[in-house]
Amino acid sequence: MVRRHRPQRVHPPRLDAPRPPGLRLHRPPHIAIANTASDLTPCNAHLDEVARSVANGVHEAGGVPLNLPVVSLGETQVRPTAMLWRNLAAMAIEEMLRANPIDGVVLLGGCDKTIPALLMAAASVDLPAVVVPGGPMLTGHFRGTPLGCGTDVWRLSEEVRAGTLSQEAFLRSESAMIRSKGHCNTMGTASTMACMAEALGTTVPGIAGTPAPDSRLLALAQETGRLAVELVAEDRRPSTILTSGSFRNAIVTLAAIGGSTNAVVHLLAIAGRLGIDLTLDDFDRTGSGVPLLVDLQPAGRHLMDDMYRAGGLLAVLNEVRDLLDPEALTVTGRPLVEQLTDAEIWDESVIRRRADPLLPDAGIAVLRGNLAPDGAVIKPAAASPELLRHRGRAVVFDSVEDLHARLDSPDLDVDETSVLILRGCGPKGYPGMPEVGNLPLPAKLLAKGIRDMVRVSDARMSGTAYGTVVLHAAPEAAIGGPLSLVRTGDIVVLDVPARRLDVELSTVELGQRQPADVRAAAPARGWERLYIDHVLQADKGADLDFLVGSSGDRVSRESH
Template structure:
């Protein structure tokens, strides 16, 4: 036994498979030997799992085979042995109805793959939106040493000599086509230039937000969030992460030592500073739930309130992720917050063994336009607006940095769509009874109603309103919104319509009041009238919906939690640990 083995914090988990001289140890080692693995690789070395979400159907992650090879080099250099394994890759761009529908499925895949296999620690290769929370959720349920390596954002998009943001430009140009500002040819010409390299969306969409959250939580090495996918420094970071995970095994640094309540508070504050996606609210809640950390919607107000948005990035601002990295990346943002005393828990531990503040206190800041100073923010208060009222008893969210300030206090009459199909059928009807002051309301798009809670909450405006030069309206739904989207959009209304929430009672012409300053979302209808309207619903409708699905869809509808609870399955909440009964052949 080496001196490394004798000083190890605890026995290797993989030794339960490979460390015995009985029949079981014989067979476990023998089967692995058919890959050409020599005997000494099983002798006291940490076995490091590389959890890979590579897939050609997940274009954001299609470069992960190369990324995994660099992780392996680092693991081998540090004296570990890497074993790569695939898990369900829930890519946002192709998967229907939405990758959120399979986030929990992917997390179950990850959890059982970690628990059931002879690995001592895991490197999570993540990129596209839901792969980051799914893999962190699965790893949190097992609580082994864990480090995140993100795939990185695309290079800046290019169109007509200008930078364009992936995702964001789609919403912008499609509205311009409907308004008659540009031709269909001009719209289609932007397609090839939007996504011109490997990587995730180059805006501060959900992918970049969750990569930033992974770094702010302390689960990745510094600069993980922003290095472009095709930059050689991304592969250096992968190599260093492979080296570090071996050390984490030696130190006994389980994920629970990093994913603490303090870490989540840091992430909430950082999300406001970067103008992060509303999806982070749901995903952080789900990750915290798997770790057994209490996190509520009120924490977003308590911790995030008053935090200025410092990163001038699309969809809230002007620049893109490539510019963000060159400006100093996430460490620059956290340094600015820390120097102003705005990091809630600077001593929180990170996976490199140092505190968050130790990692960022000397971080260089190269561009004050991209990473703004606190006295010149993009938005004075970028914290998520958490809204409650008789329309959202369990809460709803709005992203201030992407909204129109004048609309964040608004009263208007509802234009109601019963579901997304109804919206698509009627939104451009010239006879639609709508004005610029109306509030668009869409029902039945929550976790149960539109299985997975699709990103349809940023409803495009009616053509007749766009033709008037109007670019934003208040919109309310129980759906989600793409992190690349923008507008004065109220999302995640809970309980959702399909679960009998008050949103189901809204009728055309009802008056609704939105007041983000006071956190109020109010339907100007009496409680008695709301109850009477809800009572008119067919009580057997939900049961018929569930019974007609079958398979994973039925499991999803029956067991998914509401948006304010993270949309996890009720039976997955909590940390179950990595212990698995030993199988005897």
């Protein structure tokens, strides 16, 4: 009998200590271009072209560019929710950066989950890294009106359900909405995360919001390629850029631009990879007094190419410069605040002056109470002001399927004062925490002209969505959180100024109730099983528990 020996896997040696500054390589630096381009991610389909410009810049600076295709997640195609695989993408990218003989990396992302996954991976590996956002699409028009990708889908789909817009007209509006390459042109999650990447200091200053078809994006991509070689030479790593001050800057930015609630989960996850103690309370404490300066959908009127021509993100940040951390660095090696000196506002109807904001206090509000002891979030800028204090009767749905089955029933006992509650849609419950928190309104209320109601969920919602929607309630219903105890008819009280979310029941009565069983069926195998077993709650960034913290081996280039 011939015995066959299984070959052993050989791990490259790793050194924990960083390379001493100034130590030069004996070869040109190898720069990976972590590229999330995919035909199945329409928002990122143009990133191969962007990668070529990055490669040109690397060549110019004396480096060796190496295209590295990585996991791509697109909101428009992936089911049931792209968020289910954000952590998988981050883990796969991390492993590829560790495994390959590279000295630095340029991170190309566009659609919602790609920039967070790339930054989570880069933070864990700590190789010199810089981000190139793919940029928003150009504005499309329908019947003479500019359309916001995502936001107007939500708005017009409700008009179809209300009977005020035909299905045929809706489809025509949808085709008019997407007129170029790029991600959503509203201040949705994709645009928000591009702005977060810049506010964190991980991009060439001024690149966030550059439209995808704009030739200046390619010029900045080429500049980024040159900068990547410089990062290697100077040993400028994410651990030197991403500090507590950087996250403070991101939170201020999030409020000033009216950014997506999804940024809360992503920033918590990125900070967690670095071992930075960022909490929900930091978002409220830092962001609550920041004015909303950008008049952009879904919180305002305009779209991303308007913001870009009006002066872009740097012009916004110049208005709140005193709120930014003066020492937080960017990949250029200089503080973010030093990049703002020449930033001007060119159209004050799009970017407001500090003295004339859309809202004086625009940050994400963090709510607590007996319905969300570990926190929930709401975006006041996208809510109806009259609903920010509200008391109403709960109408409870145990799943998305339950919602769809009963929402439009003429027999549903609901009116405009009701509070719609959707549970079983948190990180473990769905699983993946889908963007279903902005529940559609019951058809019979739409017919009456109602366009907003208080909605509460342990889910997320699209950054392009709007309404008085409380999200990310933690702990989620699937693990016995308080939402699992609510019954239809209970009185729910929302008080955003007081930062409260409660059901009018005593602690004793809540303790006597049995939780509704809204757990997902346990998967037999694969990623979904690993995810459910290890995913953290929304208030911790919904990362996997074994990926949090900075204790893992970080790659030193001498290991290759």
